[in-house]
Amino acid sequence: MLGLLGLVWQLLCSSPDSALPPPSKVITDTWELITHPFYDNGGNDKGLFWHLLASLKRVALGYSLAAIGGIALGVLIGSSKWAMRALDPLFQVLRTIPPLAWLPLSLAAFRDGQPSAIFVIFITAIWPIIINTAVGIQNIPQDYRNVARVLRLNGAEFFAKIMLPAAAPYIFTGLRIGIGLSWLAIVAAEMLIGGVGIGFFIWDAWNSSLISDIILALAYVGVIGFLLDRIVALTGKLVGRGTVNV
């Protein structure tokens, strides 16, 4: 399938006046980048590895904060009717705000690109985590609650032994959507804030008309987004002990 697509692409873009390069040209153009991902000439002139690493670091930080905050808030609104009534309408409005719309505001607040990008990741990833966790908590079967009541599990025991494992499939659905959105948002945010990062690399390549570099970067972005998703899914499988189907 991949070979066939490559062949079609090669044929479509082979004419000398086509706007986009064919795959063969992409590979020859970017051979330097593919074979030397670790070079570092100072400033923003670094190998792709460093750009990707910088992006991943931002995602790791923003996403971890979103996971912690999202699960905590999800547990809160999932287990309290009052918290649900108070916070849910707010969340429903806030979650529809596109990630990049937060960027100017966070730049104004933090006065620095780095924390702003992390904030954008956080605010993008947190909504699906909150909402899925809350739904998971609300859907804990009454039977499990009854078992806990007969055993007289206290709050902490109920949380650790019943609530989290019972809601795990939902929580991990939220976490998977969250990691996908994070990766979407970071590329866009980095295009605007500059500095080292795969988003900046793509924007820089566009400004230098290096179309082949863009295509290579997109391939990397796609593969890494896929890997991130698989990592979260696999974690879910391990943590969920057979109850998380992925």
Added chain:
Amino acid sequence: MNGKPGNEYLKIEHVCKTFGKGDTRSEVLRDISLNVAKGEYIAIIGHSGCGKSTLLNIVAGLTDATTGYVFLEGREVHQPGPDRAVVFQNHSLLPWLTVYDNVRLAVDKIFSDRKSSAERHEWTVRNLELVHMTHAMKKRPGEISGGMKQRVGIARALAMSPKVLLLDEPFGALDALTRAHLQEEVMKIHAELGNTVLMITHDVDEAVLLSDRIVMMTNGPAAHVGELCEVALARPRNRLELIGDSNYIAARARVLEFLHKKSHYVEAA
């Protein structure tokens, strides 16, 4: 209405239950009183929706009675606790835990300060042995059959060393052969441990075979205890030998007559 005065172990006194308020208010149970002696096996039988399960939940403490009281060994019951272990109709095992861990969870919680870790392990295994489930200790509930799940549910309840064992239609969802098999095992366990048991059922044969007394409930709304039937059969009981037994036939006839003549099924309820 009371069985053996002066010998109460579990005592249900004038329990009423109404759900809802105003126009949607519905009376489910009306003035239920029952005394259960220690070691007695009681079956509560009635048509679907008559409030049997509500009564069991009130004894378990999972539901509050609107009026009336439940006493266990002279102390009032107002919240759930391991002294009244419930075997739920749909087993209610935690799917992310193995068979062993499901039972161990209960053992760890209840005996945390009384037994060492090794003793708790031993106690967990011993209760799984009682229901013949030691071969599947490492399996998860999703990997075993419905009958096996119910066995584990029984083991979990027994592992709590309850004063009263509450069985909520424990074999209702099982096929006839598995059900018969589990009935035998429950009889064996009852003979061995002498538990006090309150069992909800809608199966006449099951009620007569297993219990010392059968509580027949009228149809809802406002269900109450219609009749009590002593089952005068010696233990151990054997279902094949009982087929022709006159006491068995009489008890069975009495329950059937109650369910089908005196207490017509009300469609509107």
